[in-house]
Structures are given as structure tokens and as C-alpha cells.
Amino acid sequence: MISDATIKRFKTIVGDRYAVTDVNETAPYLREPRGLYHGSTPLVLRPANAGEISRILALATETGTPIVPQSGNTGHVGGQVPLDEQPAIILSLSRLNAVRSIDLSANALTVDAGCILQDIQKAASDADRLFPLSLGSEGSCQIGGNLSTNAGGTGVLAYGNARNLCLGLEVVLPTGEIWDGLRTLKKDNTGYDLRDLFIGAEGTLGVITGAVLKLLPKPKGKQVAIAGLRSPDNALALLGIAQQQCAGELTGFELMPRIGVEFTSAYIPGVRDPLESQHPWYALIDLSSMRSEEEAAATMETLLATAFEKDLVQDAVIAQSEAQRDAFWHIRETMSEAQKSEGASIKHDVSVPVSAIPEFFRKADKAVHQAMPDARIYAFGHMGDGNIHYNIQQAKNADGSAHLARRHEINDMVYDIALGMGGSISAEHGIGQMKRDKLAAIRQPIEIDLMRRIKTSFDPANIMNPGKIVCP
Amino acid sequence: MISDATIKRFKTIVGDRYAVTDVNETAPYLREPRGLYHGSTPLVLRPANAGEISRILALATETGTPIVPQSGNTGHVGGQVPLDEQPAIILSLSRLNAVRSIDLSANALTVDAGCILQDIQKAASDADRLFPLSLGSEGSCQIGGNLSTNAGGTGVLAYGNARNLCLGLEVVLPTGEIWDGLRTLKKDNTGYDLRDLFIGAEGTLGVITGAVLKLLPKPKGKQVAIAGLRSPDNALALLGIAQQQCAGELTGFELMPRIGVEFTSAYIPGVRDPLESQHPWYALIDLSSMRSEEEAAATMETLLATAFEKDLVQDAVIAQSEAQRDAFWHIRETMSEAQKSEGASIKHDVSVPVSAIPEFFRKADKAVHQAMPDARIYAFGHMGDGNIHYNIQQAKNADGSAHLARRHEINDMVYDIALGMGGSISAEHGIGQMKRDKLAAIRQPIEIDLMRRIKTSFDPANIMNPGKIVCP
Numbered sequence: 001m002i003s004d005a006t007i008k009r010f011k012t013i014v015g016d017r018y019a020v021t022d023v024n025e026t027a028p029y030l031r032e033p034r035g036l037y038h039g040s041t042p043l044v045l046r047p048a049n050a051g052e053i054s055r056i057l058a059l060a061t062e063t064g065t066p067i068v069p070q071s072g073n074t075g076h077v078g079g080q081v082p083l084d085e086q087p088a089i090i091l092s093l094s095r096l097n098a099v100r101s102i103d104l105s106a107n108a109l110t111v112d113a114g115c116i117l118q119d120i121q122k123a124a125s126d127a128d129r130l131f132p133l134s135l136g137s138e139g140s141c142q143i144g145g146n147l148s149t150n151a152g153g154t155g156v157l158a159y160g161n162a163r164n165l166c167l168g169l170e171v172v173l174p175t176g177e178i179w180d181g182l183r184t185l186k187k188d189n190t191g192y193d194l195r196d197l198f199i200g201a202e203g204t205l206g207v208i209t210g211a212v213l214k215l216l217p218k219p220k221g222k223q224v225a226i227a228g229l230r231s232p233d234n235a236l237a238l239l240g241i242a243q244q245q246c247a248g249e250l251t252g253f254e255l256m257p258r259i260g261v262e263f264t265s266a267y268i269p270g271v272r273d274p275l276e277s278q279h280p281w282y283a284l285i286d287l288s289s290m291r292s293e294e295e296a297a298a299t300m301e302t303l304l305a306t307a308f309e310k311d312l313v314q315d316a317v318i319a320q321s322e323a324q325r326d327a328f329w330h331i332r333e334t335m336s337e338a339q340k341s342e343g344a345s346i347k348h349d350v351s352v353p354v355s356a357i358p359e360f361f362r363k364a365d366k367a368v369h370q371a372m373p374d375a376r377i378y379a380f381g382h383m384g385d386g387n388i389h390y391n392i393q394q395a396k397n398a399d400g401s402a403h404l405a406r407r408h409e410i411n412d413m414v415y416d417i418a419l420g421m422g423g424s425i426s427a428e429h430g431i432g433q434m435k436r437d438k439l440a441a442i443r444q445p446i447e448i449d450l451m452r453r454i455k456t457s458f459d460p461a462n463i464m465n466p467g468k469i470v471c472p
Numbered sequence: 473m474i475s476d477a478t479i480k481r482f483k484t485i486v487g488d489r490y491a492v493t494d495v496n497e498t499a500p501y502l503r504e505p506r507g508l509y510h511g512s513t514p515l516v517l518r519p520a521n522a523g524e525i526s527r528i529l530a531l532a533t534e535t536g537t538p539i540v541p542q543s544g545n546t547g548h549v550g551g552q553v554p555l556d557e558q559p560a561i562i563l564s565l566s567r568l569n570a571v572r573s574i575d576l577s578a579n580a581l582t583v584d585a586g587c588i589l590q591d592i593q594k595a596a597s598d599a600d601r602l603f604p605l606s607l608g609s610e611g612s613c614q615i616g617g618n619l620s621t622n623a624g625g626t627g628v629l630a631y632g633n634a635r636n637l638c639l640g641l642e643v644v645l646p647t648g649e650i651w652d653g654l655r656t657l658k659k660d661n662t663g664y665d666l667r668d669l670f671i672g673a674e675g676t677l678g679v680i681t682g683a684v685l686k687l688l689p690k691p692k693g694k695q696v697a698i699a700g701l702r703s704p705d706n707a708l709a710l711l712g713i714a715q716q717q718c719a720g721e722l723t724g725f726e727l728m729p730r731i732g733v734e735f736t737s738a739y740i741p742g743v744r745d746p747l748e749s750q751h752p753w754y755a756l757i758d759l760s761s762m763r764s765e766e767e768a769a770a771t772m773e774t775l776l777a778t779a780f781e782k783d784l785v786q787d788a789v790i791a792q793s794e795a796q797r798d799a800f801w802h803i804r805e806t807m808s809e810a811q812k813s814e815g816a817s818i819k820h821d822v823s824v825p826v827s828a829i830p831e832f833f834r835k836a837d838k839a840v841h842q843a844m845p846d847a848r849i850y851a852f853g854h855m856g857d858g859n860i861h862y863n864i865q866q867a868k869n870a871d872g873s874a875h876l877a878r879r880h881e882i883n884d885m886v887y888d889i890a891l892g893m894g895g896s897i898s899a900e901h902g903i904g905q906m907k908r909d910k911l912a913a914i915r916q917p918i919e920i921d922l923m924r925r926i927k928t929s930f931d932p933a934n935i936m937n938p939g940k941i942v943c944p
Contacts, residue, residue, distance in 0.1 A: 105827035150661050161659065164636075177918045187633065187823045187859050188896035189622050189672055190903060191915060191941055192923045196668035200661055217719060247689060247762030248720040290719030351659045355577035387659045424660035431662060443663060446649045450930070451664045457925035469663055 002087065006063050007043050010089060013055045018095070020044035029090050032081050033074060034347070036404075037433050039082030041068075044090045050172055050209040056091060057207065058176025060463040067091050068465050069203040071114060071142035075149060076347065077432025079202045083467045093144050096209060099123045107215040108167055108184040113144025113208045120213065129215035132159035132251075136333045144208045150200035152428030154332070157384035158251040158288075159216065161428065163199045170210035171198050174459040182212050197454065202430050203465040205458045219251075219288035221296030224325040225304065227316040228279030232358040234312045235283050239354070239383055241306055242285060246299050252286030253384035254332050255357075259393070260380050263338035264331050271331055275315045283313075283383070284332050335380050339393060344400030345378065346392040346407045350418040351427035354386040361388075363417045368392055371410060375403070387427040390414060415442075431469055439469065474559065478535050479515050482561060485527045490567070492516040501562050504553050505546060506819070508876075509905050511554030513540075516562045522644055522681040528563060529679065530648025532935040539563050540937050541675040543586055543614030547621060548819065549904025551674045555939045565616045568681060571595045579687040580639055580656040585616025585680045592685065601687035604631035604723075608805045616680045622672035624900030626804070629856035630723040630760075631688070633900065635671045642682035643670050646931040654684050669926065674902050675937040677930045691723075691760035693768030696797040697776065699788035700751030704830040706784045707755050711826070711855055713778055714757060718771050724758025725856035726804050727829075731865075732852050735810035736803050743803055747787045755785075755855070756804050807852050811865060816872030817850065818864040818879045822890040823899035826858040833860075835889045840864055843882060847875070859899040862886060887914075903941055911941065 011019035020026050021043055030038040047053050060067045066088035070080045082088035093114035100110040104127060111120055117138040124131035133146060135153030145151075147169070151162045159165065168183035181195055198205055229235050235255050242250050258280050264271040274282070285303070289296035300318055307313040319325040339345045352360045361379065368377055374395035381388040392410060394403035415425040415438065425442060426435055440448055448470060455462075456472045483491035492498050493515055502510040519525050532539045538560035542552045554560035565586035572582040576599060583592055589610040596603035605618060607625030617623075619641070623634045631637065640655035653667055670677055701707050707727050714722050730752050736743045746754070757775070761768035772790055779785040791797040811817045824832045833851065840849055846867035853860040864882060866875035887897040887910065897914060898907055912920055920942060927934075928944045 103825075106825050150665075152659055152661075156659065163665070173918070173922075179918050179922070180916065181919070184825065184894070185823055185896055185899075186826075186857050187624055187628065187854075187899040189624075189898045189900055190896060190907075191672075191911060191919065192677075192926055193622075193635070193668045193672055194919065194922055196665045200663075200665055205664075217715070243689070351657055353575075353578050353656065382659075385658050422656070424657050424662060426661045427657075427659035428661055435662075439663060444652065446645070446651050447653075447663065447666060450645075450651070450666055453929035454664055454926065457929045458922070 002042055002065055002089065006065060009059055010043060010045060010056060013052055013059070014045050014047050018046040018048070020046065029070060029073065029092065030081055032078055034076060037078030037081050039084050040087045041082055041090045042087060044092055046092045046095050048095050050170060050178055053091065053172045053207055053209055054176045054178050057172055057174055057463070060089070061175050061461040064461050065089060065463060066466045067463050069093065069207045071145035072116065072137065072140045074137035074141040075145065075432060076349070076429045077434035079149065079430055079432030079465070079468055080145065083433065086467060088466070091207065093142060100210065102127055103184060106184045109213045109215055110182055110210065111143055111213060112210055114142050117141050117143055117146060124215050125218065128218055130218045131165070131213060131215055133162055133165055136336055143211060143213070147199050147208050147211055148201060148203050149430040152382065152385065152387065154252050154254060154382065156382060157253055158248070163196060165214045166195065166199060166211055167214055168212035169195050169198055169208055171206040171208050173206045174461065174464045182210055184212055200430070202432065202468050204455060204469050205464060217290060220291055221289035221293035222325060223287040223296040223300040224319040224328045225285045225300055225316055226274040226328050227283045227285065227304070227307065227313040228275050228277065229281045229283060229313055230279070231281060232361050235281055235383055236355065236358055237310070238283055238307050238312045242303055245303050245306065246287055249287045249289055249296065249299050251288040252284065254284040254381065255383040256282040256284065256332060256335060256380045257378060259376060259378050260335045260338070261331065263342060264334050267338045267341040268330070268334040270327070271334065274317055274328060274331065277315055279314055284328060332380070336389065339378060339391065343394040343398070344403045345394070346404065346410045348390040348411065348414045349387070349427050349429040350390055350414065350423055350425055351385065351387040352418055352421045352423035354384070356421050357383065357386060357388065360417065360421060360423070364390060364414055367413050367417065368410070371413060372406070374398065385427070433468070436468060474514055474537055474561065478537060481531055482515060482517060482528060485524055485531070486517050486519050490518040490520070492518065501542060501545065501564065502553055504550055506548060509550030509553050511556050512559045513554055513562045514559060516564055518564045518567050520567050522642060522650055525563065525644045525679055525681055526648045526650050529644055529646055529935070532561070533647050533933040536933050537561060537935060538938045539935050541565065541679045543617035544588065544609065544612045546609035546613040547617065547904060548821070548901045549906035551621065551902055551904030551937070551940055552617065555905065558939060560938070563679065565614060572682065574599055575656060578656045581685045581687055582654055582682065583615055583685060584682055586614050589613050589615060589618060596687050597690065600690055602690045603637070603685060603687055605634055605637055608808055615683055615685070619671050619680055619683055620673060620675050621902040624854065624857065624859065626724050626726060626854065628854060629725055630720070635668060637686045638667065638671060638683055639686055640684035641667050641670055641680055643678040643680050645678045646933065646936045654682060656684055672902070674904065674940050676927060676941045677936060689762060692763055693761035693765035694797060695759040695768040695772040696791040696800045697757045697772055697788055698746040698800050699755045699757065699776070699779065699785040700747050700749065701753045701755055701785055702751070703753060704833050707753055707855055708827065708830055709782070710755055710779050710784045714775055717775050717778065718759055721759045721761055721768065721771050723760040724756065726756040726853065727855040728754040728756065728804060728807060728852045729850065731848060731850050732807045732810070733803065735814060736806050739810045739813040740802070740806040742799070743806065746789055746800060746803065749787055751786055756800060808861065811850060811863065815866040816875045817866070818876065818882045820862040820883065820886045821859070821899050821901040822862055822886065822895055822897055823857065823859040824890055824893045824895035826856065828893050829855065829858060829860065832889065832893060832895070836862060836886055839885050839889065840882070843885060844878070846870065857899070905940070908940060
């Protein structure tokens with residue numbers, strides 16, 4: 001329990017206006033997208049800057065008060081809310097939302113951690129640059145959370161994940177010290193790589209308060225197509241040809257199932273079935289040319305011609321305008337959102353070697369059909385990265401709670417299949433609360449031990465997002 | 473001092489044949505390329521595999537024996553040899569030199585840490601892939617050292633440094649435990665990023681014994697040109713145009729001074745002045761097309777036409793064969809080697825924001841001319857990364873020792889200029905012995921403190937390359 005006297009001291013740091021205690025007002029901070037985790041909090045702090053966060057964390061270390069940092073609250077694994085068994089103060093980054101500076105010659109954008117990803121994309125675009133991190137929740141997720149979870153998304157194939165797009169960080173350490181690592185240099189070999197330790201640490205080693213992001217040249221030509229296919233095997237073959245023919249121009253290759261197109265068409269305003277005929281699978285192909293629209297168009301035409309010739313694709317449509325490109329991407333980006341209208345879903349964020357995706361589907365589908373004959377397999381994702389969101393939708397009109405009640409059993413089953421193929425049970429969503437009991441089973445004892453040593457030496461009072469990733 | 477009894481125990485692990493104690497045989501391990509650092513060693517161990525290294529490090533932790541890991545012994549900053557004040561056992565990785573496996577569908581190559589970089593490049597090439605890490609010493613440097621120093625080289629502009637080209641590691645920890653992190657997955661967010669902590673740690677946190685390296689598609693077209701220019705300002709403008717016009721096809725942009733072309737022509741067999749006329753500066757431009765030779769040629773022609781039109785380039789020649797491309801690169805790659813024939817050199821491996829390179833030259837040249845009027849400035853390097861090897865060659869026929877005796881004063885002067893421009897004093901060579909006293913001045917106390925916490929928790933007996941980077 002956190003005492004009233006302690007709470008009072010925390011409130012003083014940010015002022016009453018930004019210290020939220022009313023249960024109606026704290027409730028949204030405890031409500032995560034899937035409704036599986038919430039925990040409890042006596043206080044949500046909304047500090048204005050790194051200086052206030054420094055004082056908060058110093059006080060937390062002094063008093064042994066657990067702190068859960070939270071940015072956009074869009075995470076899928078419960079990392080951003082307190083544990084049920086341990087109330088914690090939630091530290092919201094939402095007021096740290098300024099774009100601090102842009103350096104065009106260094107192609108670097110320095111931002112506060114609470115900036116919304118879409119605002120960052122826009123700031124880059126306004127400067128004729130591209131910030132390629134892109135994911136379904138980009139309208140509300142914040143860059144601090146993206147970095148803390150090493151977010152993936154749809155641009156990983158060409159541009160890497162959040163880690164690859166960050167040059168420097170500003171971090172408030174659990175002891176209250178501020179590390180100014182806001183560097184823009186491409187090359188600087190002067191000691192251990194602290195930056196990459198905080199990226200992906202899910203807020204357990206400190207609070208990221210600012211970041212220098214890498215900007216890229218904006219492509220001069222874009223092409224987006226949706227192709228209907230018979231199978232994941234054909235999608236894999238198509239991906240291989242695309243990588244060969246389009247080389248650096250292939251900037252997205254997403255796999256979507258028929259049921260996903262049906263759900264988005266049914267439940268997401270404005271979404272229409274992209275092709276006249278129906279297909280078991282769809283590939284969304286995104287190409288970018290650094291030279292011209294014509295070049296991108298020629299590459300896409302050659303690719304689709306080859307695909308038809310080899311009978312890998314049954315039908316395809318190329319977006320004819322920016323609006324149509326956005327509409328095609330919207331289908332993919334709302335695929336997760338659309339599931340909610342059909343009830344509960346048991347979700348997996350697995351990766352396997354790219355070449356093993358068809359085999360993964362064969363094994364996992366068979367196991368799910370045996371375990372839950374009426375459930376609907378709803379699998380989509382980043383084919384080019386070997387990362388599939390393998391979701392199991394409840395049977396139509398069935399009981400959602402009963403479906404979800406079996407999630408641990410189904411999770412274990414699917415995880416075992418992915419791990420058995422050399423894969424990962426958390427490709428991009430992180431560990432959070434959902435997979436914290438799995439970590440010890442999937443990482444070697446020496447890895448857990450090294451992580452624990454780092455945790456203990458960075459956060460001696462164990463105040464930062466306690467119970468996530470490793471416990472000291 | 474390391475006792476005879478302890479030495480005997482270490483020898484037993486590898487066997488007498490691979491335990492070198494004769495001073496004539498240990499001498500080469502203590503001789504680094506510049507002859508500035510050597511230290512002393514009672515024993516060089518040449519283990520066969522990670523298992524033997526595990527037993528060596530466990531024994532070192534037990535007995536408090538300092539261990540200096542060494543791969544190709546090509547480092548420029550003395551990281552690979554013992555400190556003068558502390559004899560240490562040298563652990564040579566040279567017998568761990570097998571290419572373990574190649575996975576073409578995952579584009580991943582798994583190698584022993586003692587593999588020579590050129591052999592790795594060849595293994596990739598034989599499989600129709602590219603491993604783009606490339607540096608002057610690639611014929612003798614080993615991948616373990618490349619990773620431990622996060623090596624840069626000429627491919628960073630397009631492909632990133634060693635860190636970006638590594639998917640997974642196998643590391644023997646100071647306590648003798650073996651971490652098998654030989655992963656090939658592109659996406660795996662399951663806990664702290666241990667890999668990037670060992671990369672660039674200069675052998676102070678453990679011994680890298682194996683690595684999974686990222687392979688890329690081999691380009692279908694290559695073009696290499698050397699252009700003569702009037703100034704670094706013109707080189708910067710040319711780089712800007714090249715990045716705009718060639719986008720992803722620009723795979724190298726190196727700056728070379730007239731004196732460098734003179735030295736290489738004079739001292740390196742087979743090197744000839746590439747242009748008929750003489751120019752104060754030269755740019756080596758390397759283009760790669762994923763599509764065809766014709767596309768690369770067209771891009772190069774357009775680039776050079778623009779450059780002539782804008783009067784940025786006075787003369788240029790495009791290599792007409794693979795042999796000529798290699799010959800052009802050979803000029804750049806032997807630029808450091810050629811200096812040795814003209815005596816002593818005070819070296820700097822600095823980086824500044826790319827756009828600040830001309831200003832850096834103006835400031836540094838002025839300071840050097842004032843401090844050492846007869847010395848010859850010999851500056852070359854990775855223009856596209858903002859990384860310049862700013863070397864000061866002794867005056868002709870002067871006393872090399874007297875020149876080198878002033879190296880600390882000149883180093884400080886040049887470092888101050890680079891740091892004052894937001895730069896780094898170690899872009900790619902690392903800290904080693906050369907810059908260990910500088911680290912405290914250039915990194916914040918909190919950074920040094922965090923590095924020390926990591927060091928202490930990973931290497932409690934402080935046996936791994938002690939005295940390098942941070943002391944516990």
C-alpha cells in the first residue's frame with residue numbers, strides 16, 4: 001500500500017491539477033485495449049517534463065513506491081498497467097508532447113517521448129522526409145511506448161523496427177538522474193551501448209523522456225496493390241519474387257485472410273472488399289521508388305505479371321490514387337480492430353523463420369481445429385518479417401468469456417509450435433503481463449540472470465514497472 | 473603477477489601445443505600496428521572452441537587472472553594488448569575460424585569469432601550474397617574483433633556498422649557461462665537487448681565466440697569512380713547530390729587528399745595516380761544497382777554530368793572493369809598503410825555531423841598549422857558518415873619520435889574541435905588504451921556510472937580486458 005502521506009508528496013511535484021486521484025478519472029488509465037489487465041492505482045501523475053519525472057522517480061526510490069510508466073496505452077500485453085497484486089502510481093507521458101527540433105542535414109528529429117506517432121510522421125512529412133515507423137494504433141500510440149517496446153509494425157521489412165530508427169535517447173533513471181543521450185551522430189564508438197538497453201526494456205530500467213529519431217528521404221513514387229491468393233505457400237513464393245525483383249523498393253508485404261477482409265468490410269466504416277472475387281488469402285504489396293512514380297509503377301506491373309504467369313496470384317488490383325492507397329492500407333490496419341465486433345479473441349504475436357510460415361499455419365491450424373473445432377482462425381501480419389498475429393476468434397454467437405478462459409491452454413499450444421520451429425512468442429508486442437511467466441521457459445537461465453543483474457544495478461529499489469520482464 | 477602454478481593450470485586447458493610462453497612466439501601478439509602499445513604477457517592461449525574458453529574464463533575468475541581477448545590484432549587503439557602496468561594472459565581467437573552454417577532463406581551466416589573478415593565476405597559471395605562489412609584490414613582482422621569494436625569501414629553509409637549486420641551472438645561470460653544467443657529471427661522482443669551490450673564492449677564483458685551475420689542480396693551492377701575536386705565544400709555538395717540522385721544505390725562515398733594519392737602511388741605496389749591532372753581532393757564514389765549493370769552505369773553518368781555542370785568536379789574517371797574497381801578501392805584502403813613509409817603519424821578517428829566536415833577541416837587545419845607548421849595533414853575517410861581519419865604526418869625527414877612525443881597535446885587539440893562541433897573522438901576505432909583517459913571527460917558521469925554498474929555485474933572479478941573502457 002502507498003500511504004496518503006507519500007501520495008501527497010508525489011502530488012506536490014506535479015501540482016494538484018496534474019495529479020489524478022478520482023476513480024472515474026483514473027479508470028481510463030487502467031483500461032487497456034483488450035480488457036484483460038487493469039490492476040489498480042491510487043494516483044496518476046501527469047508531469048510536464050523530465051525534471052518533474054526526475055523528482056518523481058527519486059521520491060519513488062526513496063519511498064519504495066512502484067511506478068508504471070504509460071504513454072499511449074495501446075499495448076496488447078498489459079505492460080502499461082499495474083499488476084493486480086501490486087497497486088502502483090501511473091506516470092503518464094502525455095504532456096511531454098513537443099517536437100523539440102529537426103536537423104535536416106543530419107536527418108534527425110528530436111521529440112518528447114509523449115509525442116503521438118502520427119504527429120511525428122506528419123512532422124517528418126512536412127519537412128519532406130519519411131519517418132517509417134507505422135502501426136495500426138499510430139493515431140494514439142506514443143513514441144516513448146514504441147521505443148520501450150521496440151515496436152515493429154508494417155515498415156520493418158524495409159526500415160527495421162523502432163530500435164533501428166532511433167539515434168539517441170533521454171532517459172530518467174529510477175534514481176532520478178537524467179541521462180542526456182540525445183545524440184545525432186551516426187558513428188560514435190565510446191563505451192557500452194546504453195541506448196539499446198532502454199529500447200525494448202518496457203519501462204523497467206527507467207523512463208524514456210525524449211528521443212532522436214532517424215529520418216529518411218521521402219520516396220518519389222508509391223504503389224500499393226492487393227492480390228488474391230490461394231495459400232500461404234503462394235504468398236511465400238510471391239514474397240521471394242518481390243524481394244528478388246523489387247530489391248530495395250519493396251516497402252511492405254502483408255498477409256491477410258479472407259475472414260479479415262470480411263470483418264473489416266462489415267465493421268469498419270468505408271472499408272470495401274478490394275477485389276471482385278473472393279480469395280482465401282490476400283497479400284498487400286507496398287512499393288516505394290526513390291526516383292519516380294513511373295519507376296514504382298513499372299516495378300509493380302512487372303511483379304504482378306510474373307505472379308500471374310507463375311499462377312501465384314488469382315486476381316489483383318493496384319491503387320490508382322493516394323486515397324485508394326490509404327484505403328488499401330486501412331483494411332490491413334483495422335484488421336485487429338474489426339475483430340472486436342465479433343467477440344473475444346485469443347491472440348498471438350509469434351514469429352518464425354520467413355520460409356517456415358506455411359508450415360507454421362499447417363501445424364497451428366490443425367492443433368486449433370482439434371482443440372476448438374468451432375473457433376475461427378484469424379491470422380494476419382508481417383509476412384516479410386516472419387511475424388504473424390495468429391488470432392483465434394470465438395465461434396459465432398458463442399460465449400466470449402468461455403472462449404477467453406481457455407486462452408492459456410491455447411497460448412501454450414501455439415507458442416510450443418512457434419518455438420519448436422525456432423520462432424519467438426513475442427515478435428513485436430513485448431512481454432508485459434501476458435508473457436511474463438513464459439520468459440523463464442523461453443530464455444536460457446543465463447539470459448534471465450544477466451537481465452536480472454542489469455535490472456538490479458539500474459533500479460536497486462525495484463520501483464520501475466515492477467513485475468514486468470524480470471524480478472530482482 | 474600471475475604465478476607459475478596458475479599458468480600451469482591454464483596451460484592444461486588448451487594443451488602445451490596451444491599454450492605459447494616463449495617470448496619470441498608471444499612477441500607478435502604484443503606488437504600492435506602502430507607500435508604504441510604492447511604490455512607484457514606470460515602466456516598466450518589458443519583455445520579450440522567455446523568450451524575451452526569457458527574453462528579458461530572460469531579459472532581466471534577463480535584466480536583473479538586478467539585476460540585480454542585478441543582476434544586479428546589489427547586495432548588502432550591498443551585494446552587488444554595488455555596494459556603496461558598489468559601483465560595479462562592473451563586469449564587468441566584464431567583457432568575458432570570455421571564458418572558454421574549458412575541459411576539462405578533467412579539470409580544468415582553463422583561463424584566462429586576468429587573467422588577472418590575476408591573469408592566471411594567470400595563465403596557470402598560464394599552463396600550469391602553480400603556481407604557488406606569492409607575495411608582496410610579485412611585480410612587479417614577477425615569478425616570477433618569487428619563486433620567487439622563495432623567496426624565501421626567503407627560500407628556504413630549504405631549498410632550500417634558491424635552492429636547493424638549482426639543478428640545473434642555466442643558469448644562466454646567472465647564466469648565461464650556460455651550464452652547461446654545465435655538467433656536468426658528478425659523480430660524477437662523478449663527482454664533486454666543483451667546482444668548490443670557485447671557489441672562494442674571491446675572484450676570487457678565477455679568473449680564473443682560466435683556470431684550470426686546478416687547477408688544481403690548481391691548487387692547486379694557496380695560502378696566505381698574517382699573524381700578530382702577543389703575542396704571539402706565541393707565534396708559535401710557532391711555527396712548531397714549523390715544521396716538525392718542515387719538514393720539507395722549510393723554504397724560508398726570516401727574522401728581522399730592529394731597527399732594520400734601521392735603516398736599510395738609512391739609506396740603501394742601497383743597503385744597509380746588515377747587522374748591525369750592533380751587535384752587537392754578526391755572523392756571515391758561507389759554505386760550498386762540491385763537491377764543491372766546498365767542501371768548503375770546510367771546513375772553514375774547522370775551524377776557525374778550534374779557534378780561537372782555545377783563545377784563541383786574538375787575531372788573524373790569511371791572504372792571500366794572489376795579489376796579497375798578493385799584498383800580504385802585499393803588506393804583508399806591502403807591510405808593508412810602508405811603513411812608508414814613516410815614516418816610517424818598522429819592519428820584521430822573523429823566524427824562530426826556530415827554537414828560540418830568542411831568547417832571541421834578549416835578549424836583543425838588552422839590549429840595544426842599553428843602548432844606544427846611543418847607537419848603534413850593527411851586526412852581521409854568516410855565522408856558520408858561524417859567520419860574522418862584526421863592524421864598528422866611528421867615533417868619530411870624530421871624525427872618521428874619527437875613528432876609522436878607531442879601526440880597527446882595534438883590529440884587534445886583536435887578532439888576539442890570535434891567535440892565542440894557535437895562530434896565524437898572515436899567514430900569507429902573504439903576506446904582501447906589510447907582514449908581511456910578521455911572517456912571520463914567526454915561521457916557524462918551518469919553514463920560512466922551506468923557502464924561501471926554493468927561491468928561490475930557482468931565481470932565481478934574484473935578479469936576481462938581490465939583497464940579498458942571502465943574500471944569497476
